Amino acid sequence: MATILGVTGRQFVPSSKGYNDWQYQYATTTHGVDHDMNPGLIVQPRNKADIKAVIAYARDHNKAIAIRTGGHQYSGASSTGPGNIQLDLRRTFQAPDDLAYFEKGTSSFVRASVSHSLGAFNHFLGQHKVFVPHGQCVEVHVGGHVQTGGYGQLGRSFGLFGDHVLSLEIIDHAGQEREITKESDPELFHAWLGGSPGNLGVLTHMTIQVHRDSDYVGSMGLRVVHLYSTAKLKKILAQLAEMNDDPDFPRNYDLCVSVLSASFDVLGLMGGLDDKMRREHPEIFGKDGTPFWPRSIIVYAQWVPFSPDDKPDLAWFQRLQGDSFFSGGVQTKPMSELTAEWIFRNTREFDLPYVKRTYLTDSTTLSKDGWVDWVVGRMDRVVQPTGNGQWLSAQLQCFGGQHSMFARNADNGTAYSWRDSTLCMTIDNFHKPEKQAAAEEWQAVNDEQGIGENGLFSKQDRRVLWGSYGTFDLDSVWETYYDDRPKYERLMRARKAADPEGIFTPNTFCVKRAD
Template sequence: MATIAGVTGKQFLPTTKNYDLWQWQYATSTHEVDHDMNPGLIIQPHGKDDIKKAIAFAKAHKKAIAIRTGGHQYSGASSTGRNNIQLDLRSTFTSPDDLVYFEKGNRSFVRTSVSHSLGDFNAFLGKHYAFVPHGQCTRVHLGGHVQTGGYGQLGRSFGLLGDHVLSLEIIDHDGREKEITRSSDPDLFFAWLGGSPGNLGVLTHFSIEVHRDADHHGSLGMRAVHLYDTAKLRKLLGHLAEMSDDENFPRNYDLCISVLSASFDILGLMGGLDDQMKEEHPEIFGHDDNPLWPRMIVVYAQYVPFGPDDKPDMEFFEQLRTDSWFQSGVEEKPMSELTAQWIFRNTREFDLPYVKRTYLTKSTTLVKDGWVDWVVRRMDEIVEPVGNGQWLSAQLQCFGGKNSMFTRNAANGTSYSWRDSTMCMTIDNFHKPEKKEDAQAWEATNDKEGIGAHGIFSKQDRRVLWGSYGSFDLDSVWNAYYEDRPKYERLMRARKRADPDGTFTPNTFSVKRAA
C-alpha cells in the first residue's frame, strides 16, 4: 500500500521508521498475535479534508478503515490488518473551537470533538463548574467512549455519557458531512450510540447537555483507600451487594469499589512492550500521575441532591467507614470537583498482557446467592499469593434499581444494551507471559461459576462493547452484547445503510450488515 496523495497529516507505512510506535495501543501486548493490529497505513489527519481523502482512497482501492481515538478498546477493535487503513484521530480535532461550552437560558451544553481524553475533558468541564457522567480512565478518548456508552461513577444518579448526546457530526461513506439527531434520523442515531462503534462512518464531533454544580448544592463524596484485607473486602462488597439488591434504593447515591494488586513486581521488573513504551515514548503511552501503589481496595461513594427537600442519609457513608490507609471523610464539594477525584490517573493498570472480563447482571439476590463470599475467594486467589506472576484489577459498581437513571434512560433513542442491569463487574487478570494459561484458567472458572443458568453473579451472558472478550466475531456472539434479535437486526439495517460498501468494516468485531 502507498501513502495517499494530498493528505497533509502524517502517514505511516509498515516500513516507516516510527510505524511501530503509532501502531501500539492498549490491546497490543495481549492480542497482537490473535487479532491483527498492523494496519497497512496509519493516517493522522490534520482535519476533515484529510479524512475525506482517506475515505475516497479506501473506496477506490477496496480498503477498509479502522477508526481510533484513544485506542483503549480491550480487544483491539480500533485497529486493523495489513490490507487496511487506520485513521488515528487522537490529535486531529484539538483546537479551541473543538471544545466549547455554552449556555441557553438555564441549560448548559458542550460541543466537543472525539479527540479529547477524559482527563482533559473533565478538567475543561470543571473550569465551567459543570459535569456529566463519564468513565474513570484518564487516557480514554471521547470518540470510542461515547459510542460505547460512557460508563462511569455517576451511572445511577445521571446515567451514561451517551445519554446526554443531542447531535452527532459525522463524515459518511461518500465523504459527506452530516449532523445526526434523534429527530432527524432516529435509526442512525440509535446505531451510532451503542451499535458497533467505528463501523458507520467517521464521528468527528458531538454536542451534549451537561449539568451545573449550581443546581446540586450539598453534594457529598467520600474516598477511601484500604490496604488489601479479605475481611474488609468482604464487608465493603457486602454493602455494595445490599445496595444493588434493593430496587428502591434512591437515585441520589453511587458506589464503586475497586481492587488492585500491588503495582510493583516484588520478584523483579515486569518489562514487556507496554513498559518499554511507557519509558521510551511517554508522549504516546501517556503520563502516569500515580505510578506505584500497594495491594489495595479503593472506595468511591457519593450523594447528589436533586431538589431542595433532598437530604442525605449519612448511614450510607457510615457503613463504608473502616480503618484505612487513606480516607477523605465525607466532604461537601461541587459535583465537578467530585468527578475529578474519580479519575484513575494511570494510563494503564499494569504493564503486562491480560485476560479481561466485564460482566453485567440483573440479579437482585446477590446477598442471598452468596456472591460476596464467592467473588472475594476469586480475588484472594490472585491477590494473596506472593510471586504468582498474576495481578488483579477489578471494579464493581451499582447501576440498577427502578430509580436509577441508567435504568430509566433505556428508551432514550440509543442502543446501549442491558439497561435493566443492577451491577457491572470488571475482573481482570494481568499476567507475566509465562503465566498466560494460569490466567486463562482462572477467568474460565469465573465464567463457569459466575455466569450461566446456575451462575452466582448472572444467569445470562451480558457483555459491554468497551469490555469485549472471547470471540472477536461479533456476529457470532451478538446475543451477549444485545438483548434480542429485533434490536440486532435493526442495527444490521442501519449498518447496511451507513456502510454499503464495507468501507468501515476493518475487522470481524462489527455488527453484521443486513443482506
C-alpha cells in the same frame, strides 16, 4: 500499501520510521498475535479534508478503514491488518473551538471533538463548573467512550455519558459531512450510540448537554483506600450487594468499588511489554500519575441532592469508610470537583498483558446467593499470593433500582443494551507472559461458576462493547452484547445503510450488515 496523495497529515507504512511506535495501542500487549493490529497504512489527518481523501481512497481501492481515537479498546478493534487503513484521530481536532462550552437559557452544553481524552475533557468541564457522567480511565478518548455508552461513576444518579448526547457530527461513507440527531435521523442516531462503534462512518464532534454544579449544591463524595484484606473486602462488597438488591434504593447515591493488586513486584521488576513505550514515547503511551500503590480496596461513593428536602445518610458513608488506610472523609464539594477525584490517573493498571472480563447482571439477590463469598474467594486467589506472576484489577459498580437513571433512560433513542442490569463487574487478570495459561484458567473458572443457568453472578452472559472479550467475531456472539434479535436486526439495517460498500468494516468485531 502506498501513501495517499493530497493528505496533509502524517502517514506511516510498515517500512516508515515511527510506524512501530504509532501502530501501538492498548491491546497490542495481549492480542498482538490473535488479532492483526498492523495496518497497511496509518494516517493521522490534520483536518476534515484529509479524512475525506482517505475515505475516497479506500472506496476507490477497496480498502477498509479502522478508526482510532484513544486506542484503548481492549480487544484491539480500533486497529486492522495490512490490507487496510487505520485513521488515527488522536490529534486531529484539538483547536480551541473543538472543545467549547455554551449556554442556552437555563441549560448548559459542550461541543467536544473525539480527539480529547477523558482527563482533558473532565478538566475542561471543571473549569466551567459543570459535569456529566463519564468513565474513570484518563487516556480513554471521548469518541469511542460515547459510542460504547460512557459507563461511569454517576450511572445511577444521571445515567450514561451517551444519554446526554444531542447531536453527532460525522463524515459518511460518501465523504459527506452530516449532523445527526434523534429527530433528524432516529435510526442512525440509535445505531451510533450503542450499535457498532467505529463502523458507521467517522465521528468528529458531538454536542452534549451537561449539568451545572449550581443546580446540585450540597453534593457529597467519599474516596477511601483500604489496605486489602479478605474480611474487609467481604464487608464492603456485602454493603454493595445490599444496595444492589434494594429496588427502592434512592437515586441520589452511586457506589463503585475497585480492587487492585500492588503495583510493584515483590520478587523483581514486572518486565511488562510496554516499558519501552512508556519510557521513550509518553506522547504515545500516555503519562502515569500514580506509579505505586499497595494491595488496595478503593471505594468511590457520592450523594447528590435532587430537591431541597433530600438529606444524605451519613451512616451509609461511615460504613464504607470504616478503619481505612487513607480517607479524606466525606467531603461536600461541587460535583465537577468530585468527578475529577474519581479519575484513575494511569494509562493502564499494570504494564502487562491481560485476560479481561466485564459482566453485567440483573440479579437482585446477590446478598443472599453466596456471591460475596464467592467473588472475594476468586479475587483472593490472585491478590493474596506473592510472586505468582498475576495481578488483579477489579471494579464493581451498582447501576440498578427503579429510580436509577441508567435504567430509566432505556427508551431514550440510543442502542445501549442491558438497561435492566443492576451491577457491572470487571475482573481482570494482568499477568507475566509465561503465566498466560494460569490467568486463562482462573478466568475460565470465573466464567463457569459465575455465569449461566447456575451462575452465582448472572444467569445470562451479558457483555459490554467497551469491555469486550472472547471471540472477535461479534456476529457470532451478538446475543451477549444486545438485548434481543429485533434490536440486532435493526442495527444490521442501519449498518447496511451507513456502510454499503464495507469501507468501515476493517475486522469482524462489528454488527453484521443486513443482506
